[in-house]
Amino acid sequence: MSKTLFITGTDTGIGKTVITGCIAAALLRNGKKVAVYKPIQCGNLLKGNVSSPDLKLVKDLSGIDDKNLFNDYGFKLAASPHLASEQENKKVDINLIKNCLELLQKEYDFVLIEGAGGLMVPITREYTVLDLIHELAVPVLVVARASLGTINHSSMTLKLIKSRNIDVNGIIINYFKGGLIEEDNKRIIHTLNDIPILGVVPFSEKINDLADNFEKYADMDKIF
Ligand SMILES: Nc1ncnc2c1ncn2[C@@H]1O[C@H](COP(=O)(O)OP(=O)(O)OP(=O)(O)O)[C@@H](O)[C@H]1O
Ligand SMILES: [Mg+2]
Numbered sequence: 001m002s003k004t005l006f007i008t009g010t011d012t013g014i015g016k017t018v019i020t021g022c023i024a025a026a027l028l029r030n031g032k033k034v035a036v037y038k039p040i041q042c043g044n045l046l047k048g049n050v051s052s053p054d055l056k057l058v059k060d061l062s063g064i065d066d067k068n069l070f071n072d073y074g075f076k077l078a079a080s081p082h083l084a085s086e087q088e089n090k091k092v093d094i095n096l097i098k099n100c101l102e103l104l105q106k107e108y109d110f111v112l113i114e115g116a117g118g119l120m121v122p123i124t125r126e127y128t129v130l131d132l133i134h135e136l137a138v139p140v141l142v143v144a145r146a147s148l149g150t151i152n153h154s155s156m157t158l159k160l161i162k163s164r165n166i167d168v169n170g171i172i173i174n175y176f177k178g179g180l181i182e183e184d185n186k187r188i189i190h191t192l193n194d195i196p197i198l199g200v201v202p203f204s205e206k207i208n209d210l211a212d213n214f215e216k217y218a219d220m221d222k223i224f
Contacts (some may be wrong), residue, residue: 021061043078
């Protein structure tokens with residue numbers, strides 16, 4: 001049975017791609033067949049085999065082969081997908097994403113999906129990332145920052161997920177530096193939201209080290 005995980009975050013730039021790369025690296029070390037799927041990429045498109053910068057980062061962190069990286073839409077503007085797609089007179093076809101995921105689930109042990117930004121980001125003017133997760137009916141992993149402000153952002157994100165009866169496997173706290181506030185943030189997010197903290201990932205100048213040692217920072221057995 002294939003396992004799928006939708007990696008979302010409390011914000012853009014929160015570390016969704018880094019954590020996805022770390023999870024892919026850990027799964028590949030265990031000989032699993034892994035696909036990483038970024039349906040929609042907006043901005044900073046690259047030349048070469050992998051045009052999505054997020055998928056390129058996943059590749060750099062995990063060593064995953066290009067053929068296991070999937071992206072349907074690449075828009076030039078670094079903006080919310082609804083606007084970036086409109087600028088190119090295109091509209092994202094949700095059925096195309098659903099069909100792509102179904103094919104991946106047939107072929108791979110693990111499918112890691114990264115959305116765009118946070119849950120309330122519009123994919124079209126009528127349809128958000130939250131709607132997509134709900135429609136795909138896949139479990140979610142939330143990536144949150146450790147620092148001041150995270151209690152509010154994390155709790156709102158979790159409430160939204162629960163409001164749609166979406167399964168949430170847990171939360172990973174990223175950019176952790178420790179200290180009174182961050183240690184307490186970790187505890188209060190857990191108790192306030194009744195949510196497992198599946199990992200605490202330190203801030204690191206060398207993000208490749210995070211991927212190489214991810215099992216030290218996160219409980220891979222509970223992530224899925
Ligand atoms: N634990 C960490 N330590 C140091 N740098 C980090 C860490 N996590 C992420 N970063 C850096 O922060 C930046 C943003 O991370 P990332 O691209 O994973 O965010 P994202 O949530 O996927 O963003 P987007 O919404 O654009 O997809 C990257 O440049 C990455 O190198
Ligand atoms: Mg990303």
